[in-house]
Amino acid sequence: MGNFKFAEDFLFGTATSSVQIEGGDTNNTWYEWSELGYIKDSSSCFTACDHWNRVEEDTKILQDLNVQTHRLSLEWSRIEPQPGQYSEEAIRHYREEIKLLLASKIEPLVTLHHFSEPIWFQQLGGWSKPENKKHFIAYVQYVVEKLGDLVSEWVTFNEPNVYANLGYLLGIFPPGKRSLLEYFKITSALIETHIELYTLIHELRACRGFLGQTKVGVAMHIRFFDGLTWLGRRTAALVDYFFHQIFIEGMVRGKLKFPLISLDHKKIKKTGYADFFGINYYTRNIVEFSLNPSIYFHKCVTDKKLDKSDLCWDIYPEGIYRVCCRYYRKYKLPVYITENGLSDRADRQRAKFIVDHLAYLAKAIQEGIEIQRYYHWTVMDNFEWLEGESAAFGLYHCDFRTQQRTPRPSAMLYAQICKTKIIEQNPINN
Ligand code: BGC
Numbered sequence: 110m111g112n113f114k115f116a117e118d119f120l121f122g123t124a125t126s127s128v129q130i131e132g133g134d135t136n137n138t139w140y141e142w143s144e145l146g147y148i149k150d151s152s153s154c155f156t157a158c159d160h161w162n163r164v165e166e167d168t169k170i171l172q173d174l175n176v177q178t179h180r181l182s183l184e185w186s187r188i189e190p191q192p193g194q195y196s197e198e199a200i201r202h203y204r205e206e207i208k209l210l211l212a213s214k215i216e217p218l219v220t221l222h223h224f225s226e227p228i229w230f231q232q233l234g235g236w237s238k239p240e241n242k243k244h245f246i247a248y249v250q251y252v253v254e255k256l257g258d259l260v261s262e263w264v265t266f267n268e269p270n271v272y273a274n275l276g277y278l279l280g281i282f283p284p285g286k287r288s289l290l291e292y293f294k295i296t297s298a299l300i301e302t303h304i305e306l307y308t309l310i311h312e313l314r315a316c317r318g319f320l321g322q323t324k325v326g327v328a329m330h331i332r333f334f335d336g337l338t339w340l341g342r343r344t345a346a347l348v349d350y351f352f353h354q355i356f357i358e359g360m361v362r363g364k365l366k367f368p369l370i371s372l373d374h375k376k377i378k379k380t381g382y383a384d385f386f387g388i389n390y391y392t393r394n395i396v397e398f399s400l401n402p403s404i405y406f407h408k409c410v411t412d413k414k415l416d417k418s419d420l421c422w423d424i425y426p427e428g429i430y431r432v433c434c435r436y437y438r439k440y441k442l443p444v445y446i447t448e449n450g451l452s453d454r455a456d457r458q459r460a461k462f463i464v465d466h467l468a469y470l471a472k473a474i475q476e477g478i479e480i481q482r483y484y485h486w487t488v489m490d491n492f493e494w495l496e497g498e499s500a501a502f503g504l505y506h507c508d509f510r511t512q513q514r515t516p517r518p519s520a521m522l523y524a525q526i527c528k529t530k531i532i533e534q535n536p537i538n539n
Contacts, residue, residue: 113471122178126223132157137186152497175527182220186227236295261321268330300359324384328447333393345396389448418451430469450486454501459519
């Protein structure tokens with residue numbers, strides 16, 4: 110492939126999440142989890158990038174990167190510190206942050222749930238109690254009323270499949286449960302909540318006459334599970350069903366697939382519940398049969414031939430092409446790559462990683478796959494869920510002690526791509 114120019118209306122962006130960058134909040138489940146010592150390097154999300162106090166500085170970084178869109182999440186535990194009590198100060202803070210993005214000609218894509226929750230929500234039993242959904246739904250109503258004039262595009266849940274798997278099956282995310290029953294139960298609750306929110310956000314923005322076309326979707330963590338043997342392929346199909354299909358069919362089509370059961374028995378309409386298909390793509394897994402579920406989602410089998418990120422994840426750019434083709438052909442929804450990136454402290458692989466993944470997106474686009482956005486994960490090194498401060502996903506290095514942000518060489522390349530929307534076959538070596 111030679112040079113490729115993405116269409117003018119294709120938007121390049123970056124993605125972040127509140128707990129991973131903001132710091133200073135003691136009211137969320139990840140703070141508690143950090144305090145309990147579950148993070149590999151014993152760090153805490155209380156530090157992170159101090160973004161809460163550095164919004165202007167960090168928006169300037171986004172301007173320097175020439176992004177046209179930015180995906181950020183709102184911290185529920187800051188906005189609703191106690192059940193039913195909303196913080197005017199927190200919502201004002203996010204309003205200012207979003208206004209700054211808009212003034213910089215950066216379109217916000219706002220995530221409502223990105224793994225973290227208020228501690229009080231978990232104390233009430235979290236998603237395991239079907240009646241608790243109402244807390245999140247009321248919270249979202251408040252947020253959309255307060256910010257819906259500025260934000261037209263929303264992600265309800267970030268990676269509900271990872272949240273459920275790691276939090277309720279493997280027990281390595283809060284709330285640290287290991288129960289198949291709970292896993293299926295909360296999966297139904299997340300799906301049914303998404304369905305309600307999809308309609309609610311559309312209705313609220315429409316009845317307030319807020320400008321801009323409302324778009325609502327989910328950012329799904331999607332991998333390719335490839336089996337190499339007969340048994341491996343059968344296992345891969347099964348893992349794919351439980352890790353992807355039950356979530357996607359639920360959240361996109363409103364179908365509760367076996368073994369999920371409806372918790373609220375509401376009527377589902379036929380039109381679907383997503384205006385875009387959000388894909389967080391990082392890697393693919395080789396699947397071999399095992400009775401230990403951890404092997405499929407966490408301590409994965411890798412392909413010895415492929416380069417690895419710092420976290421030993423296989424670098425497999427072709428996977429982004431395969432997932433886009435697969436899900437676009439199935440659901441015919443415009444694709445947003447809501448996350449893609451790698452941990453690479455030395456920045457030896459990031460530039461090539463970006464170009465190679467974009468080249469595969471270009472290939473898909475040329476074949477008629479409607480891909481509209483690419484959000485790079487992430488702007489600067491931040492608090493990574495399992496690894497804490499020891500992972501380095503940033504285009505910028507962040508020194509967590511001095512809070513100094515320093516661009517890595519790949520940041521220059523990404524800024525250039527965002528500006529020109531052109532990828533060259535091998536711009537790194539030119
Ligand atoms: C999550 C991010 C995370 C990234 C790298 C995604 O699963 O949405 O929050 O930092 O992957 O692990």
